[in-house]
Amino acid sequence: MGCPACGCADVRAAYHEAQGGLEVLRVGELPDPEPGPGDVLIRVRATSMDRVDVYWREGSHGMRLRWPQHVGGRDIAGVVEAVGEQVEAVAAGDRVVASGERTHATLALAPADLTFPLPDGISFEAGGATPTAGRSAHQALIEKAQIQSGEIVLVMAAGSGVGSFGVQIARALGCRVITTAGTAEKRSKAVELGADLAIDHYNDDIVTAVRDATDGRGVDVVLDHVGTPVFAAAVRSLAPEGRFVTCGVTAGHLGELHLGQLFVKGVTLMGVGRPDNQRIAATMRGLLAMIGRGQVTPVIAAAFPLEEIAEAHRLMESSRFFGKIVLTP
Numbered sequence: 001m002g003c004p005a006c007g008c009a010d011v012r013a014a015y016h017e018a019q020g021g022l023e024v025l026r027v028g029e030l031p032d033p034e035p036g037p038g039d040v041l042i043r044v045r046a047t048s049m050d051r052v053d054v055y056w057r058e059g060s061h062g063m064r065l066r067w068p069q070h071v072g073g074r075d076i077a078g079v080v081e082a083v084g085e086q087v088e089a090v091a092a093g094d095r096v097v098a099s100g101e102r103t104h105a106t107l108a109l110a111p112a113d114l115t116f117p118l119p120d121g122i123s124f125e126a127g128g129a130t131p132t133a134g135r136s137a138h139q140a141l142i143e144k145a146q147i148q149s150g151e152i153v154l155v156m157a158a159g160s161g162v163g164s165f166g167v168q169i170a171r172a173l174g175c176r177v178i179t180t181a182g183t184a185e186k187r188s189k190a191v192e193l194g195a196d197l198a199i200d201h202y203n204d205d206i207v208t209a210v211r212d213a214t215d216g217r218g219v220d221v222v223l224d225h226v227g228t229p230v231f232a233a234a235v236r237s238l239a240p241e242g243r244f245v246t247c248g249v250t251a252g253h254l255g256e257l258h259l260g261q262l263f264v265k266g267v268t269l270m271g272v273g274r275p276d277n278q279r280i281a282a283t284m285r286g287l288l289a290m291i292g293r294g295q296v297t298p299v300i301a302a303a304f305p306l307e308e309i310a311e312a313h314r315l316m317e318s319s320r321f322f323g324k325i326v327l328t329p
């Protein structure tokens with residue numbers, strides 16, 4: 001059966017009906033997504049893997065299947081196929097980038113208020129790598145921590161999707177950037193991306209390295225998404241009045257905090273939260289403008305066709321990549 005809005009063919013998607021290892025992943029035909037009045041139906045040219053897709057597939061971090069046939073992904077770059085009756089801002093044929101759901105598929109839906117023109121000269125792969133990781137880094141650094149030119153920012157794990165955007169955003173705002181990564185190759189890529197210093201987060205003492213690099217003062221802002229293994233060091237790396245902002249807990253959600261450090265240093269702890277669509281849209285417009293101006297370039301680690309979804313999950317689990325893993329349905 002074709003899509004009732006546009007008569008297109010069935011959607012082909014990567015999905016899983018159970019949680020577990022890579023063997024639960026399937027690729028096949030699923031019922032068409034049907035746009036509601038405020039939705040945009042997009043032919044997906046590129047989407048990406050987020051760490052949460054692995055959590056959903058393996059059942060970790062408290063993730064339960066959202067649908068009987070769970071399709072991962074939230075990022076979309078593609079061409080508008082059809083729009084709901086209330087949508088006026090975009091039309092069939094437009095090249096767009098969007099935040100939707102069930103995007104590891106040939107067709108996906110996004111709300112019109114989270115669908116934006118793909119900047120001129122930006123590839124579908126770059127667009128598809130951007131929304132979730134890029135807006136989290138942008139929101140954490142610009143909206144929450146309100147980084148200022150001349151400040152020193154510590155971005156944890158530069159090789160991650162969030163970190164690869166975070167390093168570039170902080171640099172573009174005129175900050176000095178210190179980052180971390182688990183391999184020499186990643187640390188060298190982080191410096192190429194704009195970091196002034198890359199610390200080995202497994203073998204170096206992060207606090208000592210930060211103090212050595214900042215004349216003992218510490219950093220103004222930490223962007224974290226790793227969690228437990230780096231939390232104490234992140235807080236101790238802050239300068240007086242420093243700001244810590246988190247958008248994820250890849251390696252554990254519990255952290256030990258010496259409250260004395262908060263009141264003595266006047267430190268602020270923040271999380272990105274769950275902004276409404278209006279705020280996400282404002283963030284996305286700011287980020288896409290930076291990408292359009294060439295201040296931020298999404299880093300594509302690898303691109304896989306939909307049929308190789310298991311390879312994409314395997315690569316993400318291995319952490320042997322720098323930037324974003326893209327799918328090209």
Ligand SMILES: NC(=O)c1ccc[n+]([C@@H]2O[C@H](COP(=O)([O-])OP(=O)(O)OC[C@H]3O[C@@H](n4cnc5c(N)ncnc54)[C@H](OP(=O)(O)O)[C@@H]3O)[C@@H](O)[C@H]2O)c1
Nearest residue numbers: 051136157159160161162181182225229248249250251319
């Ligand atoms: N709040 C939101 O809306 C939002 C949006 C996007 C992402 N997130 C969350 O943010 C986190 C990052 O997402 P992502 O997609 O950018 O992840 P990712 O690309 O998979 O990267 C994960 C990173 O974690 C680092 N890491 C893992 N274990 C570590 C440890 N023990 N010590 C230090 N670093 C460690 C790895 O660094 P090395 O390989 O260099 O060791 C890797 O670069 C995830 O938890 C995700 O769920 C949240």
